[in-house]
Amino acid sequence: MKVAAIQMPTVKDKMQNIRTAGTYMEKIKVEQPDFVILPEMFCCPYQTENFPIYAEKEGGPSWQAMSDYAGKYHIYLIAGSMPEVDEAGNVYNTSYIFDRDGKQIGKHRKTHLFDINVKNGQYFKESDTLTSGDHATVFATEFGKMGVMICYDIRFPEFARTMALDGARMIFVPAAFNMTTGPAHWELTFRARALDNQIYMLGCAPARDTQAGYISWGHSIVTDPWGKVMKQLDEKEGILIEEIDLDREDQIREQLPLLKHRKSEMYHL
Ligand SMILES: O=C(O)CCC(=O)C(=O)O
Numbered sequence: 001m002k003v004a005a006i007q008m009p010t011v012k013d014k015m016q017n018i019r020t021a022g023t024y025m026e027k028i029k030v031e032q033p034d035f036v037i038l039p040e041m042f043c044c045p046y047q048t049e050n051f052p053i054y055a056e057k058e059g060g061p062s063w064q065a066m067s068d069y070a071g072k073y074h075i076y077l078i079a080g081s082m083p084e085v086d087e088a089g090n091v092y093n094t095s096y097i098f099d100r101d102g103k104q105i106g107k108h109r110k111t112h113l114f115d116i117n118v119k120n121g122q123y124f125k126e127s128d129t130l131t132s133g134d135h136a137t138v139f140a141t142e143f144g145k146m147g148v149m150i151c152y153d154i155r156f157p158e159f160a161r162t163m164a165l166d167g168a169r170m171i172f173v174p175a176a177f178n179m180t181t182g183p184a185h186w187e188l189t190f191r192a193r194a195l196d197n198q199i200y201m202l203g204c205a206p207a208r209d210t211q212a213g214y215i216s217w218g219h220s221i222v223t224d225p226w227g228k229v230m231k232q233l234d235e236k237e238g239i240l241i242e243e244i245d246l247d248r249e250d251q252i253r254e255q256l257p258l259l260k261h262r263k264s265e266m267y268h269l
Pocket residue numbers: 040113114150151152153155175176177178181182185
């Protein structure tokens with residue numbers, strides 16, 4: 001199974017971002033990836049005031065472009081995330097998932113909203129304009145089940161655990177850590193979720209733009225079920241492509257049976 005993460009820049013022009021994503025998919029088609037993932041808010045500069053302005057209903061032009069790309073390149077597309085508005089006017093940070101025919105087979109609304117205020121560091125308050133989702137998202141493929149969560153969701157160990165217990169083999173994470181939490185926690189968090197669930201994790205971030213209102217850490221990453229970093233980009237625009245060996249996941253789970261050794265009667269999820 002081959003996965004690809006597109007660490008692309010995000011500019012103000014939504015359609016330009018959609019074209020950039022398409023250009024990258026065209027470029028990597030010779031690699032024949034099975035799964036392609038885009039960054040969090042890949043078509044909308046990551047600032048709370050932008051979310052309601054850029055938001056579209058499910059099935060809108062950005063959704064349609066992603067569905068078309070998935071069908072054209074015959075890939076599972078985890079379409080990063082984009083602001084979604086519902087009938088009631090609520091805005092969500094939403095990741096749509098498409099199959100190889102361009103059919104939507106999953107949809108994750110970011111569940112844990114990113115409201116932080118680090119002294120002399122990053123401030124952000126997604127809840128100013130966003131509403132949170134209310135469930136974990138797992139979708140089925142010919143390789144088995146896969147999970148999707150968005151950025152801050154990764155900090156909540158129970159969330160990845162529910163996906164692993166539900167049978168997910170890999171968790172895809174459109175994300176955008178920043179210059180405060182990125183160096184401190186990005187790699188550590190991916191390795192931790194990978195290790196404690198014995199699962200592959202793939203994070204896809206926007207390329208860093210030092211002029212942006214919110215500066216992305218970049219460093220798209222893939223970690224294995226042993227907790228090891230398989231590959232990690234730097235901050236610049238680029239593509240991460242990696243072969244994933246799911247048998248290795250089975251072997252690790254068999255040899256070090258952490259998931260089986262849980263005392264589930266003692267914990268409540
Ligand atoms: O958890 C973090 O440090 C970053 C989270 C974030 O940037 C996000 O949820 O968009």
